[in-house]
Amino acid sequence: MARTQKNKATNYHLGLLKGKIARLRAQLLEPAQGAGGGGGQGFDVSKSGDARIALVGFPSVGKSTFLSKITKTKSEVAAYAFTTLTAIPGVLEYGGAEIQVLDLPGIIEGAAEGKGRGRQVISAAKTSELILMILDATKRAEQRALLEGELEAVGIRLNRDPPNIYLKAKKAGGMKITFQAPPKYLDERMLYHILRDYKILNAEVLVRDENATVDDFIDVIMKDHRKYIKCLYVYNKIDSVSLDFLDKLAREPNTVVMSCELDLNIREVVDRCWEELRLIRVYTKRKGDAPDFSEALIVRSNATIEDVCDQIHRTLKDTFKHALVWGASARHVPQKVGLGHVVADEDVVSIVAK
Numbered sequence: 001m002a003r004t005q006k007n008k009a010t011n012y013h014l015g016l017l018k019g020k021i022a023r024l025r026a027q028l029l030e031p032a033q034g035a036g037g038g039g040g041q042g043f044d045v046s047k048s049g050d051a052r053i054a055l056v057g058f059p060s061v062g063k064s065t066f067l068s069k070i071t072k073t074k075s076e077v078a079a080y081a082f083t084t085l086t087a088i089p090g091v092l093e094y095g096g097a098e099i100q101v102l103d104l105p106g107i108i109e110g111a112a113e114g115k116g117r118g119r120q121v122i123s124a125a126k127t128s129e130l131i132l133m134i135l136d137a138t139k140r141a142e143q144r145a146l147l148e149g150e151l152e153a154v155g156i157r158l159n160r161d162p163p164n165i166y167l168k169a170k171k172a173g174g175m176k177i178t179f180q181a182p183p184k185y186l187d188e189r190m191l192y193h194i195l196r197d198y199k200i201l202n203a204e205v206l207v208r209d210e211n212a213t214v215d216d217f218i219d220v221i222m223k224d225h226r227k228y229i230k231c232l233y234v235y236n237k238i239d240s241v242s243l244d245f246l247d248k249l250a251r252e253p254n255t256v257v258m259s260c261e262l263d264l265n266i267r268e269v270v271d272r273c274w275e276e277l278r279l280i281r282v283y284t285k286r287k288g289d290a291p292d293f294s295e296a297l298i299v300r301s302n303a304t305i306e307d308v309c310d311q312i313h314r315t316l317k318d319t320f321k322h323a324l325v326w327g328a329s330a331r332h333v334p335q336k337v338g339l340g341h342v343v344a345d346e347d348v349v350s351i352v353a354k
């Protein structure tokens, strides 16, 4: 690809190559048959709590120091690289929620290809709802792009939505490729040949985004190997950089700065994590009683009354008549709602049974 000049005429050729590379890379990442270790498996830590955050970064950026600050777990801290050799889980308690925080071994360039424990670390990161990319404010700026490249290479997409392209493989009927608006970077012939390379010969494609690229299209074909995860960039060790530089870092998007050593801004980092996870606290209330604010039910954003019922008890739905809701999601209080009503943070809900 590097030898090919980029212009309109070679665009098609480059698109096909990208498709082939993505397909071959996915094959490489498949754990080899019977090969055992070093494969795509994460660490043996089961998920627990309401969400999982993974701490990802180069060695000695302060991942374990941070875990020890925000949870009761003590993960070994030292000045040498690769102090942490496995996944260490801790529990962050926040607003009634329990969030699992995974301290992970440091990764290095080439991690995606299996250097060090890289593949295992990245697999563990892939299971999280939020990646905290811990960066050393005193190190070169390229560290961030390097790490992003490693995560991208195994199919993690940070702070992005899935491409707005519909693809449905079929058993027969040939290829039907439609563009909602004239595409800037794609054409029908290119998509046709990329699909063929993936042995997809019958399919319906609708490209809804005129700015969609070949990479986007490949992500849609490979959607079983892609994971869209939020990432917060956390620069640690700000005790050791100039104020000017610190100011510049702090203005970057999705970025927070801290010093574990001086206990600076830790609370703000944790608050941002909570915001990024977009978890919702719902309090329950029995008829005639005051709401129970001592224990929150934790649900995902856009959760409905049905999700709330499932959190309380798996058979509650069967006897559900309606619910009464007080709080931000209610048009008037209390609002009488059905299972489909979408709740908001800190709502109070009373379930009325048949």
Ligand SMILES: Nc1nc2c(ncn2[C@@H]2O[C@H](COP(=O)(O)OP(=O)(O)OP(=O)(O)O)[C@@H](O)[C@H]2O)c(=O)[nH]1
Binding pocket: 057, 058, 059, 060, 061, 062, 063, 064, 065, 066, 076, 077, 078, 079, 080, 081, 082, 083, 084, 085, 104, 105, 106, 107, 236, 237, 238, 239, 240, 258, 259, 260, 261, 262
């Ligand atoms: N100056 C400064 N040093 C820090 C800060 N936070 C951690 N350190 C130091 O950085 C070194 C590495 O810290 P660790 O927490 O072991 O880093 P890690 O990212 O877990 O390292 P690995 O497990 O080896 O990947 C230790 O010597 C810490 O004391 C900070 O805010 N400022």
Ligand SMILES: [K+]
Binding pocket: 059, 060, 061, 077, 078, 079, 080, 081, 082, 083, 084
């Ligand atoms: K270390």
Ligand SMILES: [Mg+2]
Binding pocket: 063, 064, 065, 075, 076, 077, 083, 084, 103, 104, 105, 106
């Ligand atoms: Mg560590």
